[in-house]
Amino acid sequence: MSTKERREREKRQRRESILRAALEVIREEGYSGLSIDKVAEKAELSKGAIYLYFESKENLIIEVFWMLMGELLERIKAVIQQVPQGDVEKGVKSLIKVIVDFYCSQQKFFVFMHHTVSAASDETLKGINKTAVEYNRKVNETIINFFKYLGCEKEFRYPPVETSYAMRGIVIQFLTAKFFGGYEKEIDVDMLTDIFLRGALK
Amino acid sequence: MSTKERREREKRQRRESILRAALEVIREEGYSGLSIDKVAEKAELSKGAIYLYFESKENLIIEVFWMLMGELLERIKAVIQQVPQGDVEKGVKSLIKVIVDFYCSQQKFFVFMHHTVSAASDETLKGINKTAVEYNRKVNETIINFFKYLGCEKEFRYPPVETSYAMRGIVIQFLTAKFFGGYEKEIDVDMLTDIFLRGALK
Amino acid sequence: MSTKERREREKRQRRESILRAALEVIREEGYSGLSIDKVAEKAELSKGAIYLYFESKENLIIEVFWMLMGELLERIKAVIQQVPQGDVEKGVKSLIKVIVDFYCSQQKFFVFMHHTVSAASDETLKGINKTAVEYNRKVNETIINFFKYLGCEKEFRYPPVETSYAMRGIVIQFLTAKFFGGYEKEIDVDMLTDIFLRGALK
Amino acid sequence: MSTKERREREKRQRRESILRAALEVIREEGYSGLSIDKVAEKAELSKGAIYLYFESKENLIIEVFWMLMGELLERIKAVIQQVPQGDVEKGVKSLIKVIVDFYCSQQKFFVFMHHTVSAASDETLKGINKTAVEYNRKVNETIINFFKYLGCEKEFRYPPVETSYAMRGIVIQFLTAKFFGGYEKEIDVDMLTDIFLRGALK
DNA sequence: GATGAATGAGTTTTCATTCAT
DNA sequence: CATGAATGAAAACTCATTCAT
Structure with missing residues (x-):
């Protein structure tokens, strides 16, 4: 065969x-x-x-979306190899940096994801909606695994899912500001890390 | 007449x-x-x-956008009347709550804004792009004024613009999670406030 | 009353x-x-x-057309006052000059007339068609009167109507060339007069 | 293949x-x-x-225009084959006849060309304008080549371009008169030839 | 499997004309 | 008389999808 x-x-x-x-x-x-x-x-x-x-253009778009997400998740996983277990600050900084770099290197994809996720909410497109949910779950899972690897999972004040959201929120907002909002400074990864960790850790 | x-x-x-x-x-x-x-x-x-x-569809969209934004900003300003100066935690909590409530009450508008702002990045739509930048500026301005009113402006570790972004990021992320990401819990405003303030304050 | x-x-x-x-x-x-x-x-x-x-836009256009034509015909008639009877060459030169000047001073009208007359051929617009015919008749009539006044009417090899057409044709062609055809020289009225008179006179 | x-x-x-x-x-x-x-x-x-x-309606129109012009120019070139070199009168008569016949056989196209050339003057339609200029050049070129072939090029009182315009003007005017102006006689090619040659030759 | 010509419903936009006030 | 808001048919153009070859 x-x-x-x-x-x-x-x-x-x-x-x-x-x-x-x-x-x-x-x-x-x-x-x-x-x-x-x-x-x-x-x-x-x-x-x-x-x-x-x-099957359709919609379908193709969803798969492009997944391909991209796959790449981002791969990169995040790859970072784990490079940071020592235990050093939370350094680890989170690396994590944030890889996300920022990924999106910065592919600004158009960032927009694209926004679009895809947004379009996903159309009641008519239940199929796509699943994509968004699934995507969300996977990103959280990956980030939480990262926290676990760093050994800081238990030190957060709030559950891992919420903690993951907080971190993602801060990062994404600065990216949005940079791409659409006229924010012209370089994104200061140290600052983001600092704000997040202070806010999230006990 | x-x-x-x-x-x-x-x-x-x-x-x-x-x-x-x-x-x-x-x-x-x-x-x-x-x-x-x-x-x-x-x-x-x-x-x-x-x-x-x-004048055109584009124009109409922009005006819808501004009508909505105007409403949100009005609501934020209205909150100022209701919180006592000085009580930072209560104030920020109210601020976050009004944003969460506004978007929750008009889920589709949330998506819509994402689209409008995202679409703005198309090189062909310089006109809309201005809208996104302007919008961003106004939201920051309103939030920063809020901080000033509360009297906590000087107590943040980072400049007001960045602080504003951090707050917005955390809030928006939970909203996104709720609307597209399958996050099914109620958004815990206390938690958001806590994470933000711990992260942002000296 | x-x-x-x-x-x-x-x-x-x-x-x-x-x-x-x-x-x-x-x-x-x-x-x-x-x-x-x-x-x-x-x-x-x-x-x-x-x-x-x-009554309609069409109607309005026709009337504009007539107003313009009236002006041109008036100008032609006015020339008669200024040229001495008997001097054919000088007279024809003046006639051609006034036509060239009129159209040159109002290039857009020239185009407009082309359009009006052309559009006139639509079978659906019999009304306009009459306009074109009538206009044509009047222009010829005016020109022929001019020839009569100059006293050269009998000296042409061909009937006055045809002679009039020949003259108009030469003039209009140069105007067309100037306005649409990339002909960039000044229109040489002496040359036009010369060609016409040699061709038309016995 | x-x-x-x-x-x-x-x-x-x-x-x-x-x-x-x-x-x-x-x-x-x-x-x-x-x-x-x-x-x-x-x-x-x-x-x-x-x-x-x-690509667009404009484009289609231009191509229709060129298709027609191509046919006319072909016919003119074909006449060269049929007239003996040296016989100016016969040659010019044939040339005028072929133009008259062509337009008469396709009255609407005559109007169409007028429109196309006229429309060309709109400042917004630079693309079409080129067409008009180019068309003009080609027609002149073809006619002048015809004169050369007949061997009368040097015998004209004025430059070939102007001579060509004079001839075209006379012909087009009679066609216009026939199509729009209520001129009901047959177009007398002999007469047109005579007027033109007397006017143009030394 | 692969092609690419063809479809046709959909899009935004314009404008001569009408009619209630 | 005069207004100008409203109409609605028409225009050029796009593009996801299909299907005969």
Whole structure:
């Protein structure tokens, strides 16, 4: 059955390359510039072919979203390898830095995620909504694992989920301010870390 | 001149009613479902009539945005009347509560604002971009004035703008979690206040 | 019945002022920029009022057309006063010059006439078509009268109508070339006169 | 590669058939009646399909224009084959005849060209303006080549460009008179030739 | 599997004309 | 007479999706 296997593999690769193409389009033209035509062109495929791999544009967008999230989560996990267990401040600082860097390096994706999550609330798009919930859960899980690894999980005043939200909130807000709000300074990771840890730790 | 006055008044009312209609559409169909057709239908006017009151769809959206923001800022200012100067904790708690309540009462508007602000990043929409920046400035200004009123402005470890962002971030994140992220608990304003103040105060 | 008379006079004046306003709009924005709104604004009247004086936009345009043509014909007639009978070359030169000057001074009207006459051929607009025919007849009549006045009418090789067309054709072509065709030289009235007279005279 | 070739051919044919459809619409409804809807209907295609072949309505119009002009210029060139070098009168007569016949066979196109060239003067339509200038240049070039072929180029009193304009003017004026001005006689090509040559030759 | 031509409902916007006041 | 708010049909253009090849 090696033929079948090869086919499956090729199919996966094609999917991936379409997702990459979509990403590229978003990077170049923004979320509202994303059209199947452009994706097809970028992927060097026909419009019709896209629909062999994805049910609809909506679907494609969701998968792009997941691909990106996957990358961010990977990066967060990778940081764990590099920070020593026990050093909470250094650890959290690294965590915040990787998030800030990730989004800064891909500003368009940040916007895109905002859009995706926002669009997700349409009652008509229950499917997408699940995406948002699931995404949220995974990010929290990853961050909480991080806290556990650092050994500070028990030292927070509030439950891990809420603590995770607090941290994410502070970070995301500064990113939003930077990208949309005219905040022109560099984001000061030390400050963010300080505010968060003071607020969250016992 | 009562005729002229009456006309002016009616005109203002019409404008307002169109804005309300647009809001209603957003409430029912989400931001992406907002079309001039639907607004016209909801406002019980012809498509053309909309353009007697608003230059373009973009313009209409911006004005809806500002109407909402105006309401929120009004509410924040109103809180000042009700909290005693000096009681920082109580004051911040009230501030956070009013923001949480406002957004909770109009969930769709929350999404809508996200979209409006996000859409603003499209290079093509310089006009809207100004809106986002301006909005951001105004919110900060209002919050900072609040801090001043409470008398805690000087007691923060970081500059007022950054402090304002930290607070907003924490609040917005919990709202996002509630609306899109499957966070099902009531938002605990006391907790938010506590995290923020511990993090921000010297 | 002086009241009635006054009314009639006022009505005529209003009509005239609307026509002038329309003209002004054409001068500023070109034929395709002509809208009832703009005419009303320029005439300092309401949109509705225009329709008290003119049945339709089409009608208004036709009347503007006639007003212009009337002016041109007046100018041509005026030239007769200034050239001595008998001097054919000088006379024709003056005639051509006045036409060239008129159109050059009002380039937009030239375009406008082209448009009006062209649009006139729509089978649906028999009314306008009559305008074109009538206009044509009048211009020829005026020119032929001019020839008669100069005393050269009998010296042409071909009938006066055809001779008139030949002259008009040469002039109009150079104007067209100047306005649309990239012909950048000054129009050489002497040359036009020379070509025409050599071609037309016995 | 026969599939690819076939596709290319079909594409060309489709384009052509859309252009023909547009022409047909102009023929039936005049320039101002030309809408994409009608073209689509006439071409038995959907509105969207038109945009697969032409970038915009403006573009489509320009191409129709060029298609027609191409045909006229072809016909003029073809006449060269049929007239003997050296016989100026016969040659010019043939030239004028082919122009008269062409426009007479396609009266609506005459109007259309007037419109296209006129519309070109709108400051907003720089793109079309180029078309008018370019068109003008090509027609002159073709006519001047014709003169050269006949060997009479040096015998004109005025430069070739001006001479060409004079001829075109006389011809176009009679066509205009015929189409819009109520001139009901047959156009007498001999007369036009005579007037032109007497006027133009030394 | 892959293509890409075709669809058609949808979008925003304009403007001559009407009519209640 | 005069107003100007309202209409509504029409315009150009877009794009996710389908389907014959």
